Amino acid sequence: MLDDVRVLAWGASHAVRLCATLIERAGARISVAEAASPDDFAHDVIIVSSDVCTAAQRSAIAELKAAGKYIVCDITAMGPQASRAGTAWSDAQVQAISGLMDTTGFANGEPVRIGVPFAEISAALYASAAIAAALRVKRLRGIVQNIDVTLFGCAASALTTFLxxxxxxxxxxxxxxxxxxxxxxxxxxxxxxxxxxxxxxxxxxxxxxxxxxxxxxxxxxxxxxxxxxxxxxxxxxxxxxxxxxxxxxxxxxxxxxxxxxxxPIVTVKGLSAEPNFRMRHADAARQIDAGGIDRETYGHVSxxxxxxxxxxxxxxxxxxxxxxxxxxxxxxxxxxxxxxxxxxxxxxxxxxxxxxxxxxxxxxxxxxxxxxxxxxxxxxxxxxxxxxxxxxxxxxxxxxxxxxxxxxxxxxxxxxxxxxxxxxxxxxxxxxxxxxxxxxxxxxxxxxxxxxxxxxxxxxxxxxxxxxxxxxxxxxxxxxxxxxxxxxxxxxxxxxxxxxxxxxxxxxxxxxxxxxxxxxxxxxxxxxxxxxxxxxxxxxPAGVVVLCIDGHVWLDSDERLSADALVECATRARCASLTRTSAVAALADAGVRAVPIARVHELIADSDFLADVLSVARDAKGTFWPVLRVPxxxxxxxxxxxxxxxxxxxxxxxxxxxxxx
Known part of the structure; x- marks a missing residue:
């Protein structure tokens, strides 16, 4: 498959790490560096996330893209041209602004954050496929190119049953x-x-x-x-x-x-006893039984x-x-x-x-x-x-x-x-x-x-x-x-x-x-x-969903503010009596970053959705259809x-x- 391909995963984001794991599973040789210069490594592909790195690293990434020497795959939340570009967005925030969060949960309840970093995982999978495609082009045509993958596009592209x-x-x-x-x-x-x-x-x-x-x-x-x-x-x-x-x-x-x-509904810890999982992944099941689940357990499952x-x-x-x-x-x-x-x-x-x-x-x-x-x-x-x-x-x-x-x-x-x-x-x-x-x-x-x-x-x-x-x-x-x-x-x-x-x-x-x-x-x-x-x-981090008069907003918790502290901040800001836009502004004044939880039908008026995700196609009779670009x-x-x-x-x-x- 990708034997003898040399890949540098340069950055600490989940998407970069997961993309490297996938490509390594296909036979590539992986080097990982969170801060070192890419010139310290010999490689064919560099995987980065330019929106979650230092200014110096962003400058180095721009130079690498311009040089045309390596296949540079940049996995970012919004992409270089988006109106929200230039800001680091967490996976949960992307779930919120893409409409993905609002589709999860019960009809009579509030929106729910998906319990896995879905946008980053999806971006890692699509980035891996795009890198493989670029490697094929390099082998057959000698063309070296750059790749941009957006978490927002990956999240919104998953809404095919709701759009x-x-x-x-x-x-x-x-x-x-x-x-x-x-x-x-x-x-x-x-x-x-x-x-x-x-x-x-x-x-x-x-x-x-x-x-x-x-x-x-x-x-x-x-x-x-x-x-x-x-x-x-x-x-x-x-x-x-x-x-x-x-x-x-x-x-x-x-x-x-x-x-x-x-x-039945199976717990993550219960996977080791689930008959099909245990049969197909006996080593992972034994490790879960012996030591629980740690940050590398997933790597034992192909x-x-x-x-x-x-x-x-x-x-x-x-x-x-x-x-x-x-x-x-x-x-x-x-x-x-x-x-x-x-x-x-x-x-x-x-x-x-x-x-x-x-x-x-x-x-x-x-x-x-x-x-x-x-x-x-x-x-x-x-x-x-x-x-x-x-x-x-x-x-x-x-x-x-x-x-x-x-x-x-x-x-x-x-x-x-x-x-x-x-x-x-x-x-x-x-x-x-x-x-x-x-x-x-x-x-x-x-x-x-x-x-x-x-x-x-x-x-x-x-x-x-x-x-x-x-x-x-x-x-x-x-x-x-x-x-x-x-x-x-x-x-x-x-x-x-x-x-x-x-x-x-x-x-x-x-x-x-x-x-x-x-x-x-x-x-x-x-x-x-x-x-x-x-x-x-x-x-x-847990984060919280806060009710407003026209929907909900999402607040990430961190080492500074726990989920309980965020709820208290939202209460003091009187978010329940504000629109989402006003609540985001009120919380910003209090030093808390919030993002609106978009509804799927609102995406049709979202500039980033229109620019990065939505497109139009025609059938043989000339009828126009709304379709989705690839992310x-x-x-x-x-x-x-x-x-x-x-x-x-x-x-x-x-x-x-x-x-x-």
Missing amino acids: PAAFAGAAAGRVGNRHPACAPWNAYRTRDGWILICTSTEEQWRKIRRVAGVPRLDAPRFATLRDRVRNVDELDRLIETWTATLNTDECSALCERIGVAAG VFGVSRLADNAHAMSRTTVDSDALAPHVGPLTGIKVVEIGQYTTAPLVGKHLAALGAQVVKIEPPDGEVARSWTPGQAGTSYFFALNNTDKQTISLDLKQEADRAYLRTLLADADVLVENLRPGALAKLGFGREALGEINPRLIYCSISGFGIRSAYPARPAFDTVIQAMSGLMDLTRSNGEPVKLGASGADILGGQAALFAIVANLAGPSRQAGTFVEISMQDVAAWCALFASGNPA YRLSATPARICNVPGEPRSPMVSAACVSLT
Whole structure:
């Protein structure tokens, strides 16, 4: 992968440290310096955070960027051009001003800070992928470029389930452990605790309704997904009359048997006893049992696994490079061909970024199209959610239960560089596309499988959605509202899992010519647990949320002011009778820095969101769509978001336009 690449992590921010950890996992050699001059090291890449360093270091970083000798990746809160640039912002403050904090918490409660440094972790993952892309460009074209990554852009980009309402002119509120577009989807009481149950299709709803055996669930007011979302309060009460008759293990086992995603809430300390975590990370589990969780425990958990694709694959390298891939300013992955078999968030997120980086991405959808296409709101028969996650792809519909369509997929895969999918483990193998078969079809293929619990799993038959993984990885344990665990408002486990997959794929593409196919395995639970363990071993100051007449503001606690002292300051400033803007000013006069907690719909008028995050694309009919830029900027070979795909075409209609040959 990135063997023999020399990287300097220069700075003390979490994002720099985590980015270095990820790149080291891909084979790079890492040097770490918090204060030394970068000239003290030999390196290819320098990772910095220029907004949290001294003036002298900022000057040195500017000189390094101008020299064009190294790939310099600068991870900052707001980016060099933002209206808020030049100020150090904590992860919690970025969560507040990006709208991310306001989406987390219960509908009748206050906003909640996510219990892991989500913006910094997300920035580290995206920065790692961007660095790998820049290394590929350097190897193929000899171009050395700089990279800017913003925490604000990473946080706002995670709002794909909430921004659609803002695009439609509505205000999206907090939903607690619910999903804004699916029901039933919540935490339900059992006889001995809580269970997360998540459904997204009519088939899953019918299964839950059948096993629950609650007659009132057959009422017409629950007949459609839209009806269930509209009547979700009553629906959840009825579901809980069933779950309350079972213990958590019984309910989990029953849901697993019928193919519905479900699972218990696990504490971070309890990860060592969680069956799947212990099976996949026995060393980390033993260390937690023996000495608890410290600042380095997370390093014993890998966010991706890499192995040979197939034992029967013949060694084969690609000896030619597409001439377009050598052009000076095209995307880093121009000439790369990708097949995506994905739905919802994880694999589609990977495909979106690979396409933005220049790859040709063909998305395979079922005959009726991906379910998320029909979610509301949207336009022209397609949801905003689907558009946000699937820009710049070619889409075709295949029924992989039919041999003719499987044969068409084999043709696509024969000339592909990458296959990425987030189906249930074993689903592709049952269709004739297991690792050995893929190795025969294409000996040099990079095959990336993303699943909730991994291929080698204690739960081989258990489906998993984002909320279940958040529950079973420690994320919800660290994110609490008045002591009660609550999921991240954003689909955190899905997004982080997709980002880990993106990095692993691009890192493989950045290395020298491959001699054999590669299998990349992503377990979303692994990635989420990695984040939870890092946060638990590297705790952030508590901080407080303060109520104002038009919303809330966030105050970071520090060694000078504890959370209790901040509450007292807010009370003296009479924040409850002030607007957020006035409260921030009043607290500043008292020597306390506060930031407003933005609502998602307010981002549409935020200058930094408009400049750094929001963009516009068009579909084949000329309709304009609001879309999101990628939160990393490569100075010489930028990623681009241009198009929203239309309805998927059948292979007979679109053979010419989707051929990967």
